[in-house]
Amino acid sequence: MITVVARRTDVPELLWAVVPADRAGIAVEHDWDPIGLRLAETVSVTLSDLEVRAQEIFPAARPVVSFPALFLPVASILTAAFYVGSAWAAFERARDYTLTRPPRPLARNVGGAQEAASRDVPTLARFGQLWGALQAADTLVHDAGEAIDALWSRRPQFTDEEVSDLARTGLAVRAYSETVALDVTSSVYDISGTAATANAVGFDRHWRDVRTWAQHDPLAHAHQAIGANYLTGGPIGIPSLV
Numbered sequence: 001m002i003t004v005v006a007r008r009t010d011v012p013e014l015l016w017a018v019v020p021a022d023r024a025g026i027a028v029e030h031d032w033d034p035i036g037l038r039l040a041e042t043v044s045v046t047l048s049d050l051e052v053r054a055q056e057i058f059p060a061a062r063p064v065v066s067f068p069a070l071f072l073p074v075a076s077i078l079t080a081a082f083y084v085g086s087a088w089a090a091f092e093r094a095r096d097y098t099l100t101r102p103p104r105p106l107a108r109n110v111g112g113a114q115e116a117a118s119r120d121v122p123t124l125a126r127f128g129q130l131w132g133a134l135q136a137a138d139t140l141v142h143d144a145g146e147a148i149d150a151l152w153s154r155r156p157q158f159t160d161e162e163v164s165d166l167a168r169t170g171l172a173v174r175a176y177s178e179t180v181a182l183d184v185t186s187s188v189y190d191i192s193g194t195a196a197t198a199n200a201v202g203f204d205r206h207w208r209d210v211r212t213w214a215q216h217d218p219l220a221h222a223h224q225a226i227g228a229n230y231l232t233g234g235p236i237g238i239p240s241l242v
Contacts, residue, residue: 001021002026003016003017003018004017018056029045031043037212076171079213080177083181083210083213084181090207093206136176140173144169144173148170179219185207189203
């Protein structure tokens, strides 16, 4: 089976449907060679005169989109967890690397320690700053996940307003986590110095993965959806599609 999204032509709404993957009209092209997420097969899919039957369309639970009510909050938190996990992986690798290195020459000249990078002031300050951002992202993802679990346990009694509020929170957590991940995965080079650019060190892996996913997940779309919902109280749609 495969999920498809379509814009309706009669009203400004989106439809979500589940159809057999081998149905005529679906062409999967194995044509993409990204800089990151190389173990995941991301491909182009072309839909041409695809037949979607009435019983395959998810029933509309609220205006604008027919997506399952908790689709957006769950998808947002899964994406945020990927961002935070990738950032922690890069950060911990930078920590292990730093503990084995002498201080950078520049650090020695601005109050850093002479014998080890793990004692120079600029490195310690940057580690502390990034650790704080990661802890904040961790907490936000955890709290949003708990809220989703709580709402899921009350299905289908939850209200449209509750779902919309949770969707907005999920988008905000996702956007913040993306910002943190992009910062951390590139900042490991600031911490680690020139030698960390060696291919053998492999610091680029997590940055490539985060950068690749972020290209599919523009921050402007999430912020626009959050702002529109906050100002007008309207329902939150899928940011990259509305």
